[in-house]
Amino acid sequence: MATGGVAAPAARRRLAGVLLLLLCLAALAFPWVDRLPYHRDLVIRVFLYAMLAQAWNILAGYCGQISLGHAVFFGTGAYASSVLQMRWGWNPWVGLGAGIPVAVALSMAIGYPCFRLRGHYFAIATIAIGEIIQTLAINWDFIGGARGLTLPFQKDSLLAFQFHTSKYPYYYIVLALLILCLLVSWRIERTRLGYYFRAIREDPEAAQSVGIPITRYKLIAMAVSAAFVSAGGSFYAQYVLYLDPDSVLPLSLSILICLLAVVGGVGTLWGPLVGAALLIPLSEFTRIQFGGTGRAVDLLIYGALLTLVAVFQPAGLVGLLGRRGRP
C-alpha cells in the first residue's frame, strides 16, 4: 500500500527495482560468461530447488500448512512425463502438462482429509503419505519399480525436451520455471488470495469467523504448490534422463525443500531462492571437500546452520535485509 509520498520507501523501491533488473540480467547472461559445465549444473540445480522451495512456500509459508511430503508431487511430475513417454510415446512437454493435473488431483486427495488436522499433525500425515507413495512406487513394476526408468536418448530439440550438445536450454527452461513461480507468488502476495492464506496461517478460526472458507483456500494453496513441484519433477526427469523412487520420491527431498525455504525465510518472496543459492552450493562444496568422510558432513553443516537460523534469525536469512521477514 503506497499512499504516502515518503521519499525513503520510494527510493528503496527504486533500488530494489534496479537490483532485480541486474539479477535478471545476470541470470540471463550467466551462460555466456561462465562456460564451465560443473557450474552450469550447479546453477541449474539451484534454480530447480529454489523453484521447488518457493512452490512449497506458497502452501507452507503463506498459508501455514507445513508439508513434509512434497516429494510426492515431484515424483508425480517426473513419473508422469516419463511413463507417458516410454509407454505411449507422448511428447515430454505434453507429459509435463499431463503431470500437473495428476499432481493437483493427488494433492486434493491428500489435502482434503489431512487439512482436518492442525499444525504438526498435518506435517506428520504428509510424511506418512510420502513414505506410502514411495513404497508403492518401488513395488509398481509398470513404472519401473525399484529399478527405475531410463529415458531413451533423442536428438537435441526443444520439442523432444532433450539437449546434449549444449545443455544451456535446460538452464533457460528451469530459469523460466523459477521466474514463473516467483511471479505467481508475487501476485498471490498482493491479492485477496494471499491475504486469505496469511489469515489462515495466523489464526484459522478467526479466518473462518470473517467468512473465509478455510478448507477451500488451503486446497487452492496446495494445488498451486503441487502444480509447480510437479513441473519441476518433469523437468528433472528430462534433465537427468533417469529416475527411480529413491531419487524423486525420498523423504530427504521433501525435507530439503522445506529446509531451503526455512533457512532463506518462510513466507517471503525471496527466502526460498536465497536458501537454495546458499545451501545447494554449500552441500556441493562440503561433498567435494569432505567427500571421503561420507555424506554426513554436509548434513552436519546444514544442521548447524539451521540451528543458527532458528536461534538468531527465525524469520530466515532475508530477515537480515532490514525489513521484518514476515510480510
Add this chain to the structure above:
Amino acid sequence: MLRVQDLEVTYGDFQVLWGVSLEVHPGEVVCLLGPNGAGKSTIINAVSGLVRPLAGRVEFCGERIDGLPTHEIVTRGVSHVLERRRVFPYLTVEKNLLLGGYQDRARPRREESLAWVFSLFPILRERRHQLAQSLSGGEQQMLAIGRGLMSRPKFLMIDEPFLGLSPLVVTEILKIITQIHAAGVSVLFIEQNVQLALGISHRGYVLESGRMVVSGAAKEVLESDLVRKVYLGI
C-alpha cells in the same frame, strides 16, 4: 431475527449445552450472561457455525442456518467477533479490516465499509499501516469489532468485548456498541459484569452449566432473585 431452539452441543463425551433457547429480535441489543464455563461462547460458536450442534435448530431471518459452513452464515449477515480479539498479528490494521469485507455480499462496498469503521474507530485510521500486533489491547478489540463490521452484518455477536480492558476503554466500547445498534445492527454480546451489560441491553439471558436459567427484559433480569443473590450479592 435470530432464533435458537433447544440447542444441544457436546465436546466429545462432554455435553456443554442442554436444550438452550434464545431469541434476538431486529433492532435489539441482547446480552448473554453467566459464569466461566457455562457455555456462553459455545452458543454463539454454534450460531456462527464454528461448532456443530448435536441437536436443536438455529434460524436466522426465518431460514435455518445450523449445519451451514461458517462462510455462508457470514454471507447471510451474521458476524462473530471471537473471544480474545484474535486479530491477525502480522497483517496491518487495514488488511485486517479488509479481510473482514472480502466475501461476495460485502465486497462491492468495501471502501464504504472501511470509511464507516474508521468513523466509528478513528484511532484505527491513524494506525491503519501498523501491524495489528503493535496495537494495545483496547485497540485490538476495536480492530476485531471493526473487522466484524466489514462484512456489513445485520446481526453482530461479540464474545466478551470488555475482557481485560481498562475502564476508560470499556466506556468507549460501550458507546460504540450503542452506535452500531443505532446504525441498524442487532447485537448479541457475552459479558460477565451483569450491571455493565444490562445497562446497554434491551434484554438479557443468564446461562448456568449449559442451561438457560433467567431471561427477560434487562430490568427483569437485573431484579431477578437469582441475579441479585448470585451475581450482585444482594
